[in-house]
Amino acid sequence: MANLAIPTDRDPALVADVGFAPAFSVTLEYDEQAQMQTPRGGRIYHRIAGGSVSGRITGTVYPTGAGEYSLQRGDGVIDHRGYVLLRDEAGEWVYLHNMGYQRPDGYFRVTSWVDADVRSRHSWVLGLFFIGIGRPAGPKSVTIDYCEVL
Amino acid sequence: MSGNGLDRRELLLGLAAAGGFAAAAPAAMGQPQASGTNGAANGAAGLPPVREMAGVRYRWAFSVSVFFKERVAIEAPYRRAFVPAIGGDIWGPRLQGEVVPYGGADFGGGGGPLDAHYMFRASDGHLIYINNRGYMRRVGWDPSTALDRRLPPLAEGERITQDFIAPADSEVPLRMRTSPFFDAPADSPHDWMNHTLFIGHGLRRMDPDRTVFTYYEVL
Numbered sequence: 001m002a003n004l005a006i007p008t009d010r011d012p013a014l015v016a017d018v019g020f021a022p023a024f025s026v027t028l029e030y031d032e033q034a035q036m037q038t039p040r041g042g043r044i045y046h047r048i049a050g051g052s053v054s055g056r057i058t059g060t061v062y063p064t065g066a067g068e069y070s071l072q073r074g075d076g077v078i079d080h081r082g083y084v085l086l087r088d089e090a091g092e093w094v095y096l097h098n099m100g101y102q103r104p105d106g107y108f109r110v111t112s113w114v115d116a117d118v119r120s121r122h123s124w125v126l127g128l129f130f131i132g133i134g135r136p137a138g139p140k141s142v143t144i145d146y147c148e149v150l
Numbered sequence: 151m152s153g154n155g156l157d158r159r160e161l162l163l164g165l166a167a168a169g170g171f172a173a174a175a176p177a178a179m180g181q182p183q184a185s186g187t188n189g190a191a192n193g194a195a196g197l198p199p200v201r202e203m204a205g206v207r208y209r210w211a212f213s214v215s216v217f218f219k220e221r222v223a224i225e226a227p228y229r230r231a232f233v234p235a236i237g238g239d240i241w242g243p244r245l246q247g248e249v250v251p252y253g254g255a256d257f258g259g260g261g262g263p264l265d266a267h268y269m270f271r272a273s274d275g276h277l278i279y280i281n282n283r284g285y286m287r288r289v290g291w292d293p294s295t296a297l298d299r300r301l302p303p304l305a306e307g308e309r310i311t312q313d314f315i316a317p318a319d320s321e322v323p324l325r326m327r328t329s330p331f332f333d334a335p336a337d338s339p340h341d342w343m344n345h346t347l348f349i350g351h352g353l354r355r356m357d358p359d360r361t362v363f364t365y366y367e368v369l
Contacts (some may be wrong), residue, residue, distance in 0.1 A: 003248040004217040009355075014211060015242075016351040016364040018327070019202040022192040075336065077345040099331075101345050109347035109368050111283075111329035113263075118293045127285050131206060131327055131349065131368060134267035147204050148196050149327045149349055 019150035021129055024055030026096070027143045028068075035072070042072030048084060051141070057122055059088035061084065070102070078102040080110055080134075092120045098132060100145070108134035112146055197243050200369060208349065212242030214270070216249055223275040223314040225301060231314070232257060235268045237359070244367070245340070247272040258283075264328060276338045283362075284328025284350060286316075316367045318356040326352030330365065 008014075031049035035042050046068040054118030057126040062085040071079040082098035093116075100110030110132040116122035197325040198210045215238045222232040233256045238249030247270055254268025263285055270278040304310065319326075328350035334340035352361050 003239065003251065004215070004237035004360075005248075005360075006215060006355075006358075006360070009215045009239065009360075010213070010241050014353070014362060014364075015210055015352055016362075018208070018349055018351050018364075018366060020206040020208075075341075075344070098169050100225070100347050103345055107345075111347065118297060123293045126296075128289040129283075129285065129327070131329075131347070133205065144203060147206055 007039075019132065020147035020150055022055060023125075023146045023148045024053055024057045025143060025145045026053045026061065026084065026086070026132075027051045027137050027141060028061060028082075029138075030068075030140045040071055041074060044068070044070045044078065046070075046073055046082075048082075053086050053088075056124075057086060057088055057094060059086055059094075060092075061085070062087050068098075076104045080108070082110070088122070090121075090123060092117065094120075094122055094125070100132070102134070108142075108144075110134065110144065112144075152300045208366040209369060210242065211348065211365050211367045212240060212245040213365065214249060214363045215239045215360050216268075216363065217358060218316075219359065221314050221316065223312050225310075225312075230257065233316075235266070240270055240272075242365075245270070245272060245278075245343075247274075247278075250277070256282075271321070272338075272340060274339065276335055276340055278340055278343065280330050281332075282328045282330040282350065284326065284330075286324050286326045286352070289325065295302040315353060316359075319354040322354075324352075324354060326354070326361075328352060328363065 028051045029049050030046045032047040033101045034045045045055065048061060048063070048066040050063040053059050053061065066084045068080070068082040070081050073079060075122065078101070080098060080100045080102050082096070084096040084098070086094040086096060088094065095115040097113045098110040100108075102108045112130040112132050114125040114128065114130060116125050128148060130146040130148055132146045134142050137143040200207055200209045209235055216235045217238050218233050220234055224230040224232065234252055235249055235254055237251040240247040240249065250269040250271050254266065256266035258265030264283060266280070266282040269282060270280060272278060290332050328346050330350055332343040334343045336344065349366045349368060351364040354361055
């Protein structure tokens, strides 16, 4: 079927480049975990009990009320879903929503959507998303290194 | 600081033109390749080079042109747009095919986050669902101006106008990046897309109205 296509769109010069710039790193500490079998798969709850953020935002992870609610799929992959509140050293609030994949081979990649107050010195995050690379930081802790996508 | 970081596309495009994928892309046109069926293959023949920046390893996976016609802006309290995908083309080393005509739309946009849902049909016949989430952030945008939008008052009996335009990148420079999530059949060669994070780069083009997306798999 003749579908829509413009041959010059396939010009190799149009394979647009992207880049990455380090933004901040977040270490999350968990104090509780539960898993339940649901029609969607295994819902994995991690209570976020604290942590820290460093880089272009420095401060702490707010320890009460944040969590991860990831889904263990049938193929062994975890659909990661995390909701995190940060507080910088001046007391400003920043919201992170992480979504991505955790695979049995250790691949742990998320896209993070960030909200800050428009009056905040972190308003540069507004309208952007970030790429996060996660790694274990301890038995009940992970560190996610975030990059802005250029 | 934020102004400095807003748009490096010109620099990045320059880098791409200077080398990048020129050797790999032509081989990807048209026929599916055996290497595209093996999600675990790394550095296999026919794949573009793995690149690395700031600790992120990535590689060009495929590109998609998505063509548009209707654009509707719904001035809800949180703005919403409706822009159907009328068709398109998919090419590159790891996926070839077409965008299913009227298989879905961008239901977000309108100045807020993009949230598009539509369908690919791979050249082997498999359907693939894309949920493309992202942003189109105007270069130099001041976030504080995003609050308390005002609309001009309607005259007596005036009909509201909900058409809008999305200009070409050459007219209004944008940094458009997306983070698509795919659902592909588990028993298909595209299963790797079910567990791989991607980065998309969007370029607005006109005549005809379309966006060319360049997708990278985050390795």
